[in-house]
Amino acid sequence: MPVSRFPFVSRRDFLAGTAAGAAALGVGGSLRPARAAQPLKVGLLLPLSGSLAREGQSCKRGADVTPALMADLGMPVQLMIADTETNLDTARTRAEKLIADGAEVLIGAFESAQTLAVAQVCEQRGVPLVINIAAAPNITEQGFKTVFRNFPTAPRLVTEGLALMKEMFKTSGTTPSKAVFMHNNDTFGTAMAGAVGKLFPTLEMPFPIVETISYDGAARDLAVEVGKAKATGADLLILVAHGEDSIKVIREMVKQRFEPKAVVSPGSPGMYEVQFYKTLGKYADYSLTNLPWINPHTKMSQALLTAFGKAYPDALFEMNVGFTFEAILIAADAARRAGSTNPKALLDVLPTTNIADHVMIGGPIVFDAKGQNTNTRSATIQNFGGRPKVVFPAEAAEARVVFPAPGWQQRG
Amino acid sequence: MRRRIALLALLSAFVLAPLAAGPYLLSVLVVVMYMAYLGQAWNIMMGFAGQLSLGHSLYGGLGAYVTAALFVNWGVPAVLGLPAGIAVAVAAGAVVGALGFRFGVKGVYFALLTIAFAEFTRVLFEHIPSLGGTGGLFLPVGSRDGVDLLRLRGHPLMFYYLILAMAVGAFLLCRRLLACRIGYQWLAVREDQEAAQALGINVFRAKLAAVMLSAGLTAAGGVFFAFYYNTLFPTQAFGMGRSIDIILAPIVGGLGTLFGPILGALILTPLGELITWGTEALGFKAAGLKQLCYGLSLLAIVKFLPDGVWPWLRRRIGFDPADDEEEGT
Numbered sequence: 200m201p202v203s204r205f206p207f208v209s210r211r212d213f214l215a216g217t218a219a220g221a222a223a224l225g226v227g228g229s230l231r232p233a234r235a236a237q238p239l240k241v242g243l244l245l246p247l248s249g250s251l252a253r254e255g256q257s258c259k260r261g262a263d264v265t266p267a268l269m270a271d272l273g274m275p276v277q278l279m280i281a282d283t284e285t286n287l288d289t290a291r292t293r294a295e296k297l298i299a300d301g302a303e304v305l306i307g308a309f310e311s312a313q314t315l316a317v318a319q320v321c322e323q324r325g326v327p328l329v330i331n332i333a334a335a336p337n338i339t340e341q342g343f344k345t346v347f348r349n350f351p352t353a354p355r356l357v358t359e360g361l362a363l364m365k366e367m368f369k370t371s372g373t374t375p376s377k378a379v380f381m382h383n384n385d386t387f388g389t390a391m392a393g394a395v396g397k398l399f400p401t402l403e404m405p406f407p408i409v410e411t412i413s414y415d416g417a418a419r420d421l422a423v424e425v426g427k428a429k430a431t432g433a434d435l436l437i438l439v440a441h442g443e444d445s446i447k448v449i450r451e452m453v454k455q456r457f458e459p460k461a462v463v464s465p466g467s468p469g470m471y472e473v474q475f476y477k478t479l480g481k482y483a484d485y486s487l488t489n490l491p492w493i494n495p496h497t498k499m500s501q502a503l504l505t506a507f508g509k510a511y512p513d514a515l516f517e518m519n520v521g522f523t524f525e526a527i528l529i530a531a532d533a534a535r536r537a538g539s540t541n542p543k544a545l546l547d548v549l550p551t552t553n554i555a556d557h558v559m560i561g562g563p564i565v566f567d568a569k570g571q572n573t574n575t576r577s578a579t580i581q582n583f584g585g586r587p588k589v590v591f592p593a594e595a596a597e598a599r600v601v602f603p604a605p606g607w608q609q610r611g
Numbered sequence: 612m613r614r615r616i617a618l619l620a621l622l623s624a625f626v627l628a629p630l631a632a633g634p635y636l637l638s639v640l641v642v643v644m645y646m647a648y649l650g651q652a653w654n655i656m657m658g659f660a661g662q663l664s665l666g667h668s669l670y671g672g673l674g675a676y677v678t679a680a681l682f683v684n685w686g687v688p689a690v691l692g693l694p695a696g697i698a699v700a701v702a703a704g705a706v707v708g709a710l711g712f713r714f715g716v717k718g719v720y721f722a723l724l725t726i727a728f729a730e731f732t733r734v735l736f737e738h739i740p741s742l743g744g745t746g747g748l749f750l751p752v753g754s755r756d757g758v759d760l761l762r763l764r765g766h767p768l769m770f771y772y773l774i775l776a777m778a779v780g781a782f783l784l785c786r787r788l789l790a791c792r793i794g795y796q797w798l799a800v801r802e803d804q805e806a807a808q809a810l811g812i813n814v815f816r817a818k819l820a821a822v823m824l825s826a827g828l829t830a831a832g833g834v835f836f837a838f839y840y841n842t843l844f845p846t847q848a849f850g851m852g853r854s855i856d857i858i859l860a861p862i863v864g865g866l867g868t869l870f871g872p873i874l875g876a877l878i879l880t881p882l883g884e885l886i887t888w889g890t891e892a893l894g895f896k897a898a899g900l901k902q903l904c905y906g907l908s909l910l911a912i913v914k915f916l917p918d919g920v921w922p923w924l925r926r927r928i929g930f931d932p933a934d935d936e937e938e939g940t
Binding site for chain 1: 737738899
């Protein structure tokens with residue numbers, strides 16, 4: 200069953216729950232329902248085609264179900280969706296076009312380079328940009344006054360990804376003796392490898408990385424690389440992969456009977472994607488990924504999951520969905536508090552954003568002086584029966600972590 | 612004469628465009644001029660000298676990275692870093708050209724060589740941490756209100772007039788070159804290399820000059836790109852996609868013609884915007900539809916106007932055939 204199905208929560212529950220939660224927490228009354236106001240025109244920039252189309256489409260699915268939920272909260276929004284085509288030139292012109300067409304706030308753009316291009320347009324035009332996903336730290340180091348990011352920076356992602364491993368070992372009472380690190384040699388994989396190499400020594404991890412193996416994700420099979428990893432005798436595999444190559448790695452591990460205590464990703468996609476579950480079946484289970492994820496226990500997230508499940512019964516709820524929803528929530532909340540949809544009025548109130556009841560794991564959404572939300576937190580998700588479940592942190596957990604994972608042949 | 616008047620009218624339209632164009636249209640025009648400029652630079656190599664380069668992003672990327680790195684790490688203003696960026700790109704062009712031409716690598720094999728250089732340079736830059744590696748090199752954005760031509764920081768209008776000046780400059784330079792000895796040599800080499808050699812033309816030198824000049828001009832375009840967008844990623848700067856972007860305008864406009872790259876850019880960028888507008892207006896919101904329509908439009912242009920739009924248009928509007936000689940066609 201997809202993670203998104205929470206049929207017991209209605210939009211009415213969602214409305215009542217979030218309003219009550221907001222009132223109880225005293226977060227400036229930002230989520231109290233009120234009479235419908237003029238809809239906020241939200242320009243959403245996503246890579247709906249091109250090399251990042253899969254991720255962009257995933258974000259869009261989150262955006263598609265959001266207006267109805269916002270309307271229930273008395274924060275009507277009108278989405279104006281534009282495709283950046285995973286192209287810098289297009290991202291910039293689309294941003295200009297959205298503003299010319301009346302967008303009062305922009306949201307996007309999933310990828311750092313495109314986001315910075317959009318940010319410059321927003322800064323020039325005095326229109327707020329709420330970043331749904333983009334991890335390059337430099338974006339919020341530019342001194343922009345119009346940019347607000349509700350997503351962790353890349354170093355923070357990796358630091359938390361590694362720190363969560365320590366927490367898992369502590370809780371389970373089992374610590375691996377040594378790890379082998381395998382990563383795709385593409386842009387993302389190499390960047391992640393660089394960050395792991397830099398941060399790992401500073402985090403006092405309870406095990407060493409005995410070997411780092413980079414591989415070509417487009418290779419027909421990864422027998423040599425997996426064989427090399429097995430030969431290290433490591434009892435933990437840290438894997439940075441995408442969907443297709445994560446499947447190749449696991450298949451080869453099964454074939455070669457390489458059975459470390461766990462396969463864990465410090466923050467890459469791949470092991471929580473639909474194709475991974477469909478292709479590997481029981482072998483997809485027990486893989487672990489550390490990354491920002493939805494907190495399935497809040498009223499708001501349950502309503503979002505329900506709406507998402509109804510709209511997209513075959514799609515898996517991903518991080519992209521949650522962060523895109525939250526970006527729209529931040530913009531709508533600003534419009535509510537400002538009592539206006541004017542971009543300047545939004546900019547006046549966005550720095551004082553304080554949203555306690557939201558959907559992603561972490562503290563209240565607040566922005567520091569640079570426009571960065573420092574309260575985002577990563578979670579550990581583990582695969583069970585063809586879907587990811589949160590196992591850490593405890594307050595968001597849906598299941599207990601299984602570590603060490605059962606051997607390949609011991610799985611039902 | 613008629614052509615000069617038409618060109619002056621077009622130039623005047625571009626100079627005055629910001630008076631009527633809003634920021635959106637201005638950003639589209641910047642991309643048009645940028646593509647026209649790069650297309651003109653590539654046209655020297657392929658259109659005039661007949662050497663197919665499918666890895667031209669190499670030169671733009673090198674110019675961009677060198678100048679941006681000097682600016683980010685040592686505060687060297689863009690205008691002072693520009694010669695260094697151009698020098699590195701020209702040197703790279705010389706290496707590619709010398710390797711190819713000395714060993715008789717021709718046609719598609721030479722094109723493969725250019726792709727190979729662009730690709731391994733991309734991989735190399737992905738592994739240089741001081742240039743951001745795969746995480747990208749970010750330039751400090753700074754003020755966008757003023758006009759600082761020395762550091763290339765300022766208002767989008769400044770960038771528009773800068774790229775317009777670059778496009779006009781490249782056009783005039785190419786026009787001048789075609790009327791010079793080297794221009795005739797390029798055309799001779801393009802038409803029949805053996806015959807050109809038999810006539811006493813130093814083919815190696817002529818081809819190398821085309822590559823180096825084209826590389827230098829492309830590098831300057833790369834510098835513009837770096838300081839306009841303020842981000843550089845190896846995949847984006849040296850990628851195959853960028854190389855294809857560079858060659859589309861001259862191919863569509865008319866290979867080997869002076870006005871072809873400009874016309875091609877004037878067709879392609881607005882065509883993309885028009886398709887987006889049209890599909891949205893008709894209520895079609897499927898992602899990728901624009902690319903599909905764009906691809907079909909390109910197919911139609913290539914099918915029905917294989918020499919490009921400008922040679923066809925020139926015949927239709929009855930420009931003096933004598934002008935053809937100036938265009939190397």
